[in-house]
Amino acid sequence: MMARQQWSRRAVLGGACACAFHARAGAADARIHPAAMTALAPVGFRPTERDERGMWQSCERLEEEIAGSNLLLPSPAFQRYAKQVVDRLVGDRAGETRVYVVHDPDFNASMFPTGMMLVNTGLLARMRDEAQFASILGHECGHYLRRHSLSRWRDTKAKTGVMAFVQAGASVGAGITAGAGGAGANWMDLANAINASLVLSILSYSREHEREADAYGVKLIEEAGYPPEAAAMVWEQLIAERKASAAGRRKKYRDRSLSALSTHPASALRLADLSVSGRELRDIVVTGRRYDAQKARWDAAVAPLRADLLAEQVRLNDPGASLYLVHAMAADGWTGLLRYNEGEVYRLRDEAGDAQRAATSYAAAIGHADAPAEAWRAHGYALLKQGRGEEGKAALGRYLAERPGANDAGMIRFSINQ
Numbered sequence: 001m002m003a004r005q006q007w008s009r010r011a012v013l014g015g016a017c018a019c020a021f022h023a024r025a026g027a028a029d030a031r032i033h034p035a036a037m038t039a040l041a042p043v044g045f046r047p048t049e050r051d052e053r054g055m056w057q058s059c060e061r062l063e064e065e066i067a068g069s070n071l072l073l074p075s076p077a078f079q080r081y082a083k084q085v086v087d088r089l090v091g092d093r094a095g096e097t098r099v100y101v102v103h104d105p106d107f108n109a110s111m112f113p114t115g116m117m118l119v120n121t122g123l124l125a126r127m128r129d130e131a132q133f134a135s136i137l138g139h140e141c142g143h144y145l146r147r148h149s150l151s152r153w154r155d156t157k158a159k160t161g162v163m164a165f166v167q168a169g170a171s172v173g174a175g176i177t178a179g180a181g182g183a184g185a186n187w188m189d190l191a192n193a194i195n196a197s198l199v200l201s202i203l204s205y206s207r208e209h210e211r212e213a214d215a216y217g218v219k220l221i222e223e224a225g226y227p228p229e230a231a232a233m234v235w236e237q238l239i240a241e242r243k244a245s246a247a248g249r250r251k252k253y254r255d256r257s258l259s260a261l262s263t264h265p266a267s268a269l270r271l272a273d274l275s276v277s278g279r280e281l282r283d284i285v286v287t288g289r290r291y292d293a294q295k296a297r298w299d300a301a302v303a304p305l306r307a308d309l310l311a312e313q314v315r316l317n318d319p320g321a322s323l324y325l326v327h328a329m330a331a332d333g334w335t336g337l338l339r340y341n342e343g344e345v346y347r348l349r350d351e352a353g354d355a356q357r358a359a360t361s362y363a364a365a366i367g368h369a370d371a372p373a374e375a376w377r378a379h380g381y382a383l384l385k386q387g388r389g390e391e392g393k394a395a396l397g398r399y400l401a402e403r404p405g406a407n408d409a410g411m412i413r414f415s416i417n418q
């Protein structure tokens with residue numbers, strides 16, 4: 001029995017991910033043309049070799065656990081929507097892919113050799129339209145269609161020995177409860193708990209694989225009728241957010257992908273390649289296709305999740321990044337929800353002047369019809385602090401009226417009766 005291997009969550013996710021900021025620039029990093037990307041995976045492929053079957057069993061066991069765990073975003077409607085977007089991209093391969101949206105504030109997605117795709121809630125928080133969302137899913141489908149994990153697995157197998165992989169597949173039966181995902185848990189913990197961590201090593205794709213997946217993703221979204229520039233837009237936003245995050249911590253922005261150990265192409269290079277590929281498809285592919293970013297469809301799908309997605313980001317207490325996200329969403333118009341979260345970022349940051357900034361945001365929030373009840377509570381306490389007792393109590397009363405059964409109702413009543 002081999003020793004259980006522990007993988008650093010960041011390291012593996014960085015590898016697995018569509019958009020990890022890890023990589024090294026180099027002369028060998030030539031752009032891959034989207035048109036050169038064709039599927040290597042035969043339709044309906046199932047492994048026949050014993051050891052590869054073991055790897056699949058591991059992935060399937062992990063999938064069973066994830067499908068029954070509380071890591072899943074509890075929104076059947078959005079889970080269905082995500083799958084529909086993938087189906088639009090892969091056409092006749094739709095039957096081979098499953099999508100699971102999981103709670104995790106990091107920007108990430110991963111693809112397994114069996115056709116299981118994981119998408120983080122942190123990714124949803126950052127997409128502006130369906131085309132951007134599709135560009136990430138398309139990148140992940142690219143890994144699948146090019147069978148990247150297979151070649152990765154063959155590489156690793158050659159180094160590690162076949163038996164280790166057979167055992168990794170055979171030893172996943174120990175079982176953990178389906179509710180393993182408590183606070184702070186994620187699917188990596190789940191994978192470790194069922195000893196599928198060795199399998200996860202195949203998800204740390206090489207730089208070449210990332211470039212192929214990028215190119216394939218652009219091709220897939222263009223064919224599905226999304227503007228091919230969407231993928232580059234995602235990278236532009238990510239780099240801008242990273243810069244805002246660094247500035248918020250008074251640090252200089254550094255592309256973490258510029259590390260010798262990294263397996264991912266540098267962010268700036270990926271952005272440049274994706275921009276060229278996007279423009280190239282629009283100029284060269286004369287298909288007469290009309291592109292639509294499907295923003296209205298995206299907004300409708302994500303609207304019921306918006307409050308939770310924002311709260312998940314704000315809780316990270318990365319004020320530069322959170323303010324960037326809030327202000328980016330406000331480009332479509334301010335809402336009570338956005339103003340409330342802006343206030344929460346200031347309140348958590350708690351620097352000189354932030355209490356006043358937060359109070360201003362809360363006051364703006366309650367001016368919108370969609371202001372969440374929590375905005376009334378926050379506004380009420382801000383007023384009390386300013387010595388505006390009657391107004392503050394009225395605002396707290398409004399909170400109670402909207403949330404009569406709130407956990408803190410007793411405390412709020414106490415504040416009102418002071």
Ligand SMILES: [Zn+2]
Binds near residue numbers: 015018139
């Ligand atoms: Zn990738």
